[in-house]
Amino acid sequence: MVISQQFKEVEMKLISEQWSDDVNYLVEEDPKTGKKNAYIEGVMLQTEVKNKNGRVYPKEVMQKEVKRYTKEYIDNNRAYGELGHPEGPTINLERTSHLITNLEQDGNNFVGKAKILSTPMGNIVKNLLDDGARLGVSSRGMGSLKASNAKGGAQMVQSDFQLATAADIVADPSAPDAFVNGVMEGVEWIWDNGVIKAQKIEEYKHSIKRAKTHKLQEVKLNVFKSFLENL
Secondary structure, three states, X not given: OOOOOHXXXXXXXXXXXXXXXXXXXXXXXXXXXXXXXXXXXXXXXXXOOOOOOOEEOOHHHHHHHHHHHHHHHHOXXXXXXXXXXXXXXXXXXXXXXXXXXXXXXXXXXXXXXXXXXXXXXXXXXXXXXXXXXXXXXXXEEEEOEEEOOOOOOOEEEOOOOXXXXXXXXXXXXXXXXXXHHHHHHOOHHHHXXXXXXXXXXXXXXXXXXXXXXXXXXXXXXXXXXXXXXXX
């Protein structure tokens, strides 16, 4: 993604927010081709509320930005998102998992829909969802912040805010369980994507088997994080 020239003129911050912990999973048949496509749908952006990161997005700021993002990216089939928590504003095409196809305002929220792509990351998302994992979405953008005495001393996102993506896909605590079960059972999708080496799978299994009961959930989470970081 190309970030606007204004980012070079003002000190901008990377701003990420996890808005939803559980998006809806849909499978729809294309009436023209008969092909079944997987989608996620849910709240992707919120305004006028202080979020858990202590920030508030004014409605007019988000309305303006969503209009630009829709025109430049969604309408041109360029509104990609990634699996995980990228550390910069650039969209890495090798890690894309979905394409945002719609983003509409609903009160103070913006509800979006995204098609899961047939990419290695997209296939991981599909299989996690098929295996019962709950996934959420996180927005990613660049902008400046200003402290405010209103809304409980929140940091107000300013009018220079621009979205890098309206939604990356992020995992809630059920995703590591679904992934670890796949590792331990040797399910096909874990191997099919060609992104995990056999040696790494064995390392994961070894770590899980050695984990003490009270540490098991922590080990599962670390294994899943390692998997995402090494994709």
